[in-house]
Amino acid sequence: MNLKLILVLTLSVLAVLFIAQNVAIVEISFLVWQTSMSSALLIFFTLVTGVLLGWFLHANLQHHRVKAAA
Template sequence: MNIKIISIIALIVLVVLFIVQNIAVVEITFLFWSLQMSRALLIFFLLAIGIAIGWLLHAHFKGD
């Protein structure tokens, strides 16, 4: 098998294990808002926000 395919399969297995182990519902409170979501979904949203902020800051400072 190709090493790329093996790496992708291993990554998918790790992601599925992470999601299964973090299905507990947590409550998030910020100022006046309060919501409940799974811990895995919360971590995914925070990761996506961090990547977006990093990408925007990199684009901003690269332009100088």
């Protein structure tokens, strides 16, 4: 199997286990906005945001590399 795939699957399982064990309600404040949600949801949204941000930044970097090579 591909080492990258094994690493991603292992980290995904660990993230899911971590999220499942943190279900307490937390209050979130951002500037004037406030809400309460499960810490599991907060962790999940943070994880998804980080993955999407990394994916978009990687795509942007690849685009600039291809553009510079041409």
